[in-house]
Amino acid sequence: MINQWLNVRSLLTEEQLQKIYKYEEVEEYRKYHPAQVIEHAISKERWIGIPEPVKQSYRMVGRQTPLQRAYRLEKAWGTTNRIYIKREDTLSNGSFKITSALPQAYYGSVEGKTAVITETGAGQTGVAAALAAKLTGLNCKVYMVRSSYELKKLRVLMMKMYGADVIASPSDQTEAGRVFLARGERNGSIAFATSEVLEEIAQANGSINIAGSLFDFVLTYNTVIGLEVIDQLTSHNIEPDIVIGCVGGGSSFGGFALPLVDYYGERLERVICTESTAIPTLTKGEYGYDYADGEGGGSKLLMYSLGYDFRPPAMHASGLRYHAAAPIVSHFVNQGIIEAQAFDETEAMASAIELARNEGIIASPESSYTINAIKKMCRQYENRNIVALLTGNGQLDLESYGGFL
Numbered sequence: 315m316i317n318q319w320l321n322v323r324s325l326l327t328e329e330q331l332q333k334i335y336k337y338e339e340v341e342e343y344r345k346y347h348p349a350q351v352i353e354h355a356i357s358k359e360r361w362i363g364i365p366e367p368v369k370q371s372y373r374m375v376g377r378q379t380p381l382q383r384a385y386r387l388e389k390a391w392g393t394t395n396r397i398y399i400k401r402e403d404t405l406s407n408g409s410f411k412i413t414s415a416l417p418q419a420y421y422g423s424v425e426g427k428t429a430v431i432t433e434t435g436a437g438q439t440g441v442a443a444a445l446a447a448k449l450t451g452l453n454c455k456v457y458m459v460r461s462s463y464e465l466k467k468l469r470v471l472m473m474k475m476y477g478a479d480v481i482a483s484p485s486d487q488t489e490a491g492r493v494f495l496a497r498g499e500r501n502g503s504i505a506f507a508t509s510e511v512l513e514e515i516a517q518a519n520g521s522i523n524i525a526g527s528l529f530d531f532v533l534t535y536n537t538v539i540g541l542e543v544i545d546q547l548t549s550h551n552i553e554p555d556i557v558i559g560c561v562g563g564g565s566s567f568g569g570f571a572l573p574l575v576d577y578y579g580e581r582l583e584r585v586i587c588t589e590s591t592a593i594p595t596l597t598k599g600e601y602g603y604d605y606a607d608g609e610g611g612g613s614k615l616l617m618y619s620l621g622y623d624f625r626p627p628a629m630h631a632s633g634l635r636y637h638a639a640a641p642i643v644s645h646f647v648n649q650g651i652i653e654a655q656a657f658d659e660t661e662a663m664a665s666a667i668e669l670a671r672n673e674g675i676i677a678s679p680e681s682s683y684t685i686n687a688i689k690k691m692c693r694q695y696e697n698r699n700i701v702a703l704l705t706g707n708g709q710l711d712l713e714s715y716g717g718f719l
Contacts, residue, residue: 315369315372315373315377315378316364316377316378316538316541316542316545317363317364317369318361318362318363318364319354319361319362319364319534319535319537319538320360320361320534320537320540320541320572320573320576321354321357321358321359321360321361321362321534322530322533322534322537322568322572322642323356323357323358323530323534323642324358324359324360325572325575325576325642326642326645328358330645331358333616334615334616334617334641334642334645335613335615335616335641336603336614336616337603337613337614337615338613338615339612339613340352340355340356342612342613343355343529345515345516346512346515346516346522346523347418347522347523347525347531348418348421348422348424348425348427348522349421349425350421350424350425351417351418351421351422351531352531354531354534354535355529355530355531355534362534364417364538365417365420367420368416368417368420371416371420371446371449372413372416372538374406374449375405375406375407375412375416375445376404376405376406377405377413377538377542378542378545378546379400379401379402379404379405379539379542380400380401380404381398381399381400381401381542381543381546381547381701382398382399382401382673383396383397383398383399384397384398384399384669384672384673386672386673387668387669387672387673389672390668390672391668391689391692393692393696394696394697395691395692395695395696395697395698395699395700396698396699396700397688397692397700397702398547398552398554398699398700398701398702399673399675399702399703399704400539400542400543400570400701400702400703400704401675401704402539402566402703402704402705402706403675403676403677403678403704403705403706403707403708404707406445407438407441407442407445407472408438408441408472408706408707408709408710409438409441409442409678409705409706409707410438410536410539410566410569410703410705410706411438411439411441411442411443411526411706412442412445412446413535413536413538413539413569414442414524414525414526414531414532414535414536414565414569415439415442415443415445415446415524415526416446416449416450417535418446418522418524418525418531418535419443419446419447419449419450419452419524420446420450422450422452422522423450423451423452426520427452427520427521427522428452428453428520428521429447429452429453429454429455429518429520429521429522430443430446430447430452430453430454430455430521430522430523430524431454431455431456431457431511431514431515431518431521431522431523432454432455432456432457432511432523432524432525432526433456433457433458433459433483433504433507433508433510433511433523433526434456434457434458434459434462434473434504434507434526435458435459435462435503435504435507435562435636436459436462436466436469436678436679436680436711437458437462437466437469437470437472437473437710438469438526438678438705438706439524439526439527440456440458440469440473440478440480441469441472441473441476442524442526443456443478443524443526444456444472444473444476444477444478445476446524447476447477447478447524448476448477453477454473454476454477454478454479455478455479455480455481455514456473456478456479456480456481457481457483457485457507457510457511458470458473458480458481458482458483458507459483459501459502459503459504459506459507460482460483460484460500460501460502461501461502462502463480463482463483463502464482465713465714466710466711466713466714468710469710472710482502483502483506483507483510484499484500484502484506484510485510487510487514488509488510488513488514489513490506490509490510490513491506491509491510494506494509499625501625503625503626503636503637504527504562504563504636505606505607505622505636505637508606508607509607509611511523512607512611512612526563526565527562527563527564527565527636527640528563528564528565528606528636528638528639528640528641529565529640530640530641530642532565532569532640533564533565533568533569533572533640533642533643534569535569536565536566536568536569536570537568537569537572537573538569539566539569539570539573539703540569540570540571540572540573540574541573543570543573543574543701544573544574544577547701552699553578553581553699554574554578554582554699554700554701555582555583555584555695555698555699555700556582556583556584556585556586556691556695556698556699556700556701557570557571557574557575557582557584557585557586557700557701557702558586558587558588558684558687558688558691558700558701558702558703559571559586559587559588559684559702559703559705560587560588560589560680560681560683560684560703560705561587561588561589561595561596561639561643561654562589562636562680563636563638563639563640564587564639564640564642564643564644565640566703566705567587567643567703568640568642568643570703571585571587571652571703572642572643572646574701575646575651575652583698584653584691585646585651585652585653586652586653586654586655586687586691587643587647587652587653587654587655588654588655588656588657588683588684588686588687589654589655589656589657589683590656590657590658590659590662590683591656591657591658591659592626592659593620593626593636593637594620594656595618595619595620595636595637595638595639596618596639596644596647596654596656597654597655597656598620598656599618599619599620599637599638599639600618600619600620600621601616601617601618601644601648602616602619603615603616604617604619604621604622604637604638605622606622606638607622610622610623615638615641616641616644616645617638617639617640617641617644618638618639618644618647618648619637619638619639620637620638621637622637622638624637655687655690657683657686657687659682660718661686662679662682662683662685662686663679663682663714663715663718664686664718665682665685665686665688665689666679666681666682666685666686666708666715667715667718667719668685668689669685675704676707676708676709676711676712676715677704677706677707677708678704678705678706678707678708678711679708679711679714679715680705680706681703681704681705681706681708684702684703684704684705685702685704687702688700688702
């Protein structure tokens with residue numbers, strides 16, 4: 315069991331941090347998140363200890379997760395590369411999201427909070443928040459992007475199974491939601507749902523938000539993923555050559571890849587983050603200061619963005635429907651240490667189907683872009699160790715796959 319989180323802010327210089335967070339208003343965060351979480355967010359200490367109750371919860375939900383070699387996929391693709399998949403799909407809630415949700419809920423409960431109000435796209439953050447809230451004795455309300463709410467009925471039921479109240483966003487329950495609906499913004503987006511969540515928390519005493527993406531503390535809590543991978547690789551004397559993961563807001567990729575970038579450094583040949591051509595934040599977005607929510611509220615952060623007013627199209631990989639990428643992930647992309655690649659949805663889903671038919675693993679639609687990038691690398695390279703992150707389970711997304719079978 316990993317005993318400490320790697321603080322992602324410690325990977326940057328003071329000058330770099332000051333530039334990225336030039337307009338950051340920390341007091342704004344304190345309105346929505348537990349005080350200890352904010353202390354972790356702004357800390358520059360390299361390591362942050364994991365409380366024993368959080369470690370116990372990690373064990374209960376299935377950490378550490380397997381690092382599995384995809385022998386049959388290698389054979390099917392006729393490659394001499396060795397493919398290792400970090401399987402976050404095996405966790406109780408079905409995705410990596412519980413890894414950051416548990417500490418946020420824990421610190422909220424310790425500070426006497428009574429409820430969680432959060433946003434979700436594909437539903438994975440919502441499911442994780444619902445489970446984390448239940449395990450820490452908190453009530454839970456989730457604003458879910460409407461296009462996903464209507465498509466991913468089983469994930470809605472899973473949140474309700476864990477005791478959450480689930481609302482399709484935009485909704486008529488908040489002023490922000492009513493404004494979006496009046497504009498004809500029916501499909502919704504993570505940014506819209508976030509706006510509704512922040513409005514409600516500002517009006518409700520004793521509530522916190524469980525952030526699922528973008529913020530540094532989310533990436534920091536998710537470094538458990540990358541640190542586990544390092545332990546798993548070193549225990550078998552394996553040196554990774556190529557590292558691959560998908561990016562929506564960047565929380566899974568940051569937690570997975572940044573510890574590897576820190577540990578292996580220039581020994582890594584390529585570090586690749588994948589996204590959809592429909593939402594090309596890192597491949598076609600602008601690197602500059604922008605807002606995290608859909609209404610231009612809160613602090614401006616230096617990151618790749620398509621613009622806070624970007625309206626993402628409905629798509630099967632709903633977890634990628636976000637206009638911006640985490641500031642620290644964006645920094646490493648801007649520096650050329652991490653490279654971004656965008657793929658068409660049809661191509662990506664076809665690769666995920668190949669994974670299912672060879673390894674028996676049904677990946678979340680978001681991870682289909684990662685699988686497609688692995689396939690591309692196998693065409694370009696030989697005899698490399700490719701280590702990739704599978705962010706979640708796709709068994710609740712089978713209707714999304716139906717049109718590609």
